[in-house]
Amino acid sequence: MTLEARDVWFRYSRTTPWVVRGASLTVGPGEVVGLHGPSGAGKSTLGRLLAGHVAPGRGTVSADGRPPAPDRRRGVPNPVQLVLQHAHLALDPRWKIRAALAEAGAADTADLVPPSLLDRFPHEISGGEAQRVALARALLTRPRYLVADEISASLDPISQAEVWHLLLATARADGIGVLAVSHDRPLLDAVADRVLALDDTTAVTT
Numbered sequence: 501m502t503l504e505a506r507d508v509w510f511r512y513s514r515t516t517p518w519v520v521r522g523a524s525l526t527v528g529p530g531e532v533v534g535l536h537g538p539s540g541a542g543k544s545t546l547g548r549l550l551a552g553h554v555a556p557g558r559g560t561v562s563a564d565g566r567p568p569a570p571d572r573r574r575g576v577p578n579p580v581q582l583v584l585q586h587a588h589l590a591l592d593p594r595w596k597i598r599a600a601l602a603e604a605g606a607a608d609t610a611d612l613v614p615p616s617l618l619d620r621f622p623h624e625i626s627g628g629e630a631q632r633v634a635l636a637r638a639l640l641t642r643p644r645y646l647v648a649d650e651i652s653a654s655l656d657p658i659s660q661a662e663v664w665h666l667l668l669a670t671a672r673a674d675g676i677g678v679l680a681v682s683h684d685r686p687l688l689d690a691v692a693d694r695v696l697a698l699d700d701t702t703a704v705t706t
């Protein structure tokens with residue numbers, strides 16, 4: 501039972517260079533793996549591949565042995581959820597927070613989102629609060645794995661700590677495997693069980 505990329509290659513079109521070149525990594529249930537590397541090395545692209553938002557040109561991606569994808573026929577969400585840096589962009593500006601969470605099947609959000617936020621629109625909450633909502637929405641789908649791509653890069657230190665506390669406490673309690681993508685090596689050292697480097701030429705190394 502793992503989230504796994506095996507010798508994955510990806511390019512955005514047939515005429516452009518490969519941006520992920522033979523990357524392999526695993527994330528186990530309840531494990532927090534950091535992914536670090538220079539700008540443009542392909543970290544976000546690898547995160548999108550692991551969440552099934554794009555398909556590899558070569559190699560395979562699997563979550564507990566299956567391609568990461570929602571089962572729409574049965575109404576089962578994607579077991580791999582992706583949370584990104586700019587949370588406001590992930591929230592529909594026309595929907596109040598309560599509705600955004602309800603769409604994710606949220607019955608009880610009390611532990612994840614302060615009730616005072618529920619009747620506000622996304623433009624009426626801060627960046628840190630929006631990231632908390634985006635994270636809550638992903639967690640409420642009860643994922644097996646979560647790819648957290650620079651989720652705290654735009655936040656002040658207090659909001660950053662709150663978002664990571666929420667994520668790590670839930671991941672530990674529910675056995676969710678986390679791939680934490682960041683430029684911030686000290687952050688990864690603080691939150692991850694192990695940190696991998698995606699260098700700008702080839703694959704993931706420890």
Ligand SMILES: Nc1ncnc2c1ncn2[C@@H]1O[C@H](COP(=O)(O)OP(=O)(O)OP(=O)(O)O)[C@@H](O)[C@H]1O
Pocket residue numbers: 512519537538539540541542543544545546683
């Ligand atoms: N939608 C896209 N279409 C074409 N090329 C893209 C697209 N998204 C990313 N790229 C290119 O793919 C390469 C890898 O980008 P990616 O965002 O995965 O790197 P990264 O390691 O996450 O970078 P950063 O740390 O700066 O966010 C870059 O050269 C980028 O310009």
